[in-house]
Amino acid sequence: MTMNREFLINSILAIALITVPLIALGMDEPFIITLATKVAIFAMAGVGLNLVLGYGGLVSFGHAAFFGIGGYAAGILASHALNYEPIMESPFLIEGTTQMIIIWIVALIVSALVALLIGAITLRTSGVYFIMITLAFAQMIYYFAISWPAYGGEDGLSIYVRNGFPGINTLDPISFFALCAVMLAIAMVFSAVLIRSRFGLALQGARQNAQRMTAVGIAPFRIRLVAFVISAMITALAGALYADLNRFVSPTMLSWHMSGEIMVFVILGGVGRLFGPLAGAALYIILEHLLGGVWEFWQLPLGVLLLLVVLFARGGLVGVLAGERKHV
Amino acid sequence: MFSLFLEQLLNGLQSGVMLFLMASGLTLVFGVMGLINLAHGSLYMIGAFACAAVAAWTGSFWLGLVASLMAAAIAGALVEMLIIRRLYNRDHLDQVLATFALILIFSEGTRWIFGSFPLFLSVPDFLTGTVILPGGSQYPLFRLAIIVAGLAVAVGLFLLIGKTRLGIRIRAGEADRGMIAALGVDIDRLYTIVFALGAALAGLAGAFVGTTQSVQVGMGEPVLILAFVVIVIGGIGSIKGALVGSLLVGFTDTMGRFLLPHAFATFLDPSSATAIGSALASMLIYIVMALVLFLRPSGLFGATS
Numbered sequence: 001m002t003m004n005r006e007f008l009i010n011s012i013l014a015i016a017l018i019t020v021p022l023i024a025l026g027m028d029e030p031f032i033i034t035l036a037t038k039v040a041i042f043a044m045a046g047v048g049l050n051l052v053l054g055y056g057g058l059v060s061f062g063h064a065a066f067f068g069i070g071g072y073a074a075g076i077l078a079s080h081a082l083n084y085e086p087i088m089e090s091p092f093l094i095e096g097t098t099q100m101i102i103i104w105i106v107a108l109i110v111s112a113l114v115a116l117l118i119g120a121i122t123l124r125t126s127g128v129y130f131i132m133i134t135l136a137f138a139q140m141i142y143y144f145a146i147s148w149p150a151y152g153g154e155d156g157l158s159i160y161v162r163n164g165f166p167g168i169n170t171l172d173p174i175s176f177f178a179l180c181a182v183m184l185a186i187a188m189v190f191s192a193v194l195i196r197s198r199f200g201l202a203l204q205g206a207r208q209n210a211q212r213m214t215a216v217g218i219a220p221f222r223i224r225l226v227a228f229v230i231s232a233m234i235t236a237l238a239g240a241l242y243a244d245l246n247r248f249v250s251p252t253m254l255s256w257h258m259s260g261e262i263m264v265f266v267i268l269g270g271v272g273r274l275f276g277p278l279a280g281a282a283l284y285i286i287l288e289h290l291l292g293g294v295w296e297f298w299q300l301p302l303g304v305l306l307l308l309v310v311l312f313a314r315g316g317l318v319g320v321l322a323g324e325r326k327h328v
Numbered sequence: 329m330f331s332l333f334l335e336q337l338l339n340g341l342q343s344g345v346m347l348f349l350m351a352s353g354l355t356l357v358f359g360v361m362g363l364i365n366l367a368h369g370s371l372y373m374i375g376a377f378a379c380a381a382v383a384a385w386t387g388s389f390w391l392g393l394v395a396s397l398m399a400a401a402i403a404g405a406l407v408e409m410l411i412i413r414r415l416y417n418r419d420h421l422d423q424v425l426a427t428f429a430l431i432l433i434f435s436e437g438t439r440w441i442f443g444s445f446p447l448f449l450s451v452p453d454f455l456t457g458t459v460i461l462p463g464g465s466q467y468p469l470f471r472l473a474i475i476v477a478g479l480a481v482a483v484g485l486f487l488l489i490g491k492t493r494l495g496i497r498i499r500a501g502e503a504d505r506g507m508i509a510a511l512g513v514d515i516d517r518l519y520t521i522v523f524a525l526g527a528a529l530a531g532l533a534g535a536f537v538g539t540t541q542s543v544q545v546g547m548g549e550p551v552l553i554l555a556f557v558v559i560v561i562g563g564i565g566s567i568k569g570a571l572v573g574s575l576l577v578g579f580t581d582t583m584g585r586f587l588l589p590h591a592f593a594t595f596l597d598p599s600s601a602t603a604i605g606s607a608l609a610s611m612l613i614y615i616v617m618a619l620v621l622f623l624r625p626s627g628l629f630g631a632t633s
Contacts, residue, residue, distance in 0.1 A: 304429070
C-alpha cells in the first residue's frame with residue numbers, strides 16, 4: 001500500500017518535472033524552464049549526497065566541495081579553451097575544451113581523487129567528528145579557491161558561452177533542460193540499481209550495524225569509501241551542469257551554505273528515498289521563488305519550515321505523503 | 329622584522345583566545361548534552377549586535393559589553409528551552425539541520441532588524457592608544473586588553489568547571505547523565521544553564537571581535553568553522569583540548585599567513601610567492617587538523633571511543 005503510494009508520488013514528481021517546462025515553453029516563459037533546470041541539477045546533487053547520507057548513514061557536511069569541483073572543472077576548461085591558452089605545455093600538451101562530455105569526465109576524475117583523499121581521512125572517524133571534518137575539508141577547498149588568484153579568486157570565473165554537447169544547442173533553454181533531466185534520470189537509475197546491488201545492501205548493512213558487517217567478513221570502511229567516492233562524483237557532475245546553467249562559477253558553490261542546501265534538499269524531500277532529492281529540490285526552488293518574490297527575507301520562513309520538518313515531520317515531503325519507509 | 333614577528337605572535341594569541349571563548353561553549357554543549365550546535369555562530373553574532381546597538385544608544389561600551397552577555401545568554405536559554413531540548417535524543421543529522429535552520433532564522437532576522445550594512449563599535453577612550461612593543465613597533469592597547477580579558481575569562485571558566493558546585497554538576501553530566509538525574513540534580517535546568525553559559529561566552533567573543541572588525545550578518549560563520557576545527561583538534565568535549573586547540577589554530581593561522589609568503593619568497597619571485605604562500609596559508613589549519621586526526625582520530629585530548 002505505502003509502496004504504491006510512494007510510486008504514485010514519484011510518478012507525479014517525474015511527470016511534473018517534464019511537463020512544467022514543456023508548458024512553460026508553450027507559454028513562452030523561459031524563466032520557468034531555467035527554474036526547472038535548476039531543480040533537476042540540485043536534485044542530482046542531492047541524489048549524490050543521498051547515497052552516503054540516506055543509505056550509508058554518513059552525514060557529509062562537505063558535499064559543496066564536490067559540487068564546486070565540478071563547477072570549476074567546467075569553468076577552468078572553458079576559460080582555457082576560449083582564451084586559446086593551453087593548461088599545460090610540458091611534458092605534454094593539455095588544452096582547454098568547451099565539450100561538456102570531456103568536462104564531465106574531468107569533473108568525475110578530479111572529484112573521485114579528491115573524495116578518495118578526503119574519504120580516506122574522514123571515514124576513519126564517525127559521528128560528530130565526521131560531520132565537522134567533512135565540513136572543514138570543504139572549507140579548506142573553499143578558502144583555497146578564494147585565495148588562488150589564477151581563476152578569478154573571490155570574484156569567480158565567467159563561462160562566456162555555454163559549453164557544447166554533440167547534436168544539441170545547449171544555449172536553447174529547453175534543450176539544456178532536457179540534457180539535465182536525462183542526466184538526473186541516469187543518476188537516479190544508477191543510484192537505484194546500486195542500492196539494490198550486493199554493494200548497496202552492504203552499505204545499508206554498515207549503516208545499521210557495522211560490527212555485524214565486520215563479523216560476516218565485509219569491511220565497512222572500504223564499502224563506505226567507495227560509496228563516498230561515487231556520491232562525490234554524482235554531485236560533481238551536477239556541479240558541472242550548474243556552472244553551465246549560470247555560465248558562472250565562484251567560490252559560493254564551494255561554501256558551507258551550499259553543503260547545507262544540498263543537505264536540505266535531501267531532508268526536505270525525504271532521506272533515503274529515491275525521489276527524495278527531487279521532491280526536496282523542487283520544494284526548495286518553489287519556496288525560494290514564491291517567498292522570495294513576496295518578501296526579501298524569505299530565508300526566515302524557510303528556516304522556520306525546515307525547523308518544523310526536522311522537529312515534527314521526520315521523513316520529509318515524501319515521508320509525510322507516502323508514510324513510513326519500507327525496508328529494502 | 330623582530331617587532332613585526334612579535335606583533336604577529338600577539339595577533340595569533342588574540343585570535344586563539346577569542347577562538348577559545350567560542351570553542352569552549354561549543355565543546356561544553358557537546359560534552360554535556362551530546363549536541364552539535366551550528367547556531368553557536370549566531371549567538372556570537374547576537375552578542376556583537378547587542379553590544380553595537382546598546383553602545384550606540386547609551387554611548388557606553390561597557391553597557392554594550394553587559395548587553396552582549398545578557399542578549400546572548402537569554403537567546404541561548406530561550407533557544408534551548410524551545411527547540412534544542414527536543415534534539416538531545418535525536419541523531420546528529422537532525423541536530424545539524426535544526427541548528428542550520430536556526431542560523432537561517434537568526435541571520436535573516438538580524439538582517440531584517442538591522443539591515444545589511446555593517447555596524448561599527450568604537451573602543452572606550454582610555455583603551456584607544458597604542459603601546460610600544462620591544463623592538464619599537466606600536467601595538468593597539470585595545471587588542472592587548474582583549475587578550476587579557478579573554479585569558480581572565482578562560483581562567484574563570486576553568487575555576488568554574490574545576491572548583492564550584494555547578495562545575496561538579498557539569499562534569500558529572502558529562503560522565504553520566506542518567507546517574508546525576510537519579511541523584512536529584514534538575515537535569516533540564518543544568519542543560520539550560522550550560523547552554524546559556526556557552527552562549528554568553530560566544531556573545532562576549534562577538535562583542536570583542538566586533539570592536540576590532542565590523543559587526544555584520546554572517547560574521548559568526550567563519551569563526552564557527554574555526555571553532556569546529558579547534559574542538560576537533562582538541563578532542564570534542566574537552567575544555568583543556570579546546571584551549572590547546574584554540575592556541576594552536578590561532579598561532580598556526582596567523583603565523584602561516586605572515587611567514588609562508590616570506591618563506592616562498594626565498595626561492596620564488598615575489599608575486600607568485602605571495603600567491604602560493606597565501607593560498608597555502610589559508611589551508612594550513614585544515615592540514616594541521618588532518619594531520620592530528622590521522623595520528624589521533626579522536627583529537628588530542630578526546631576520549632578514545
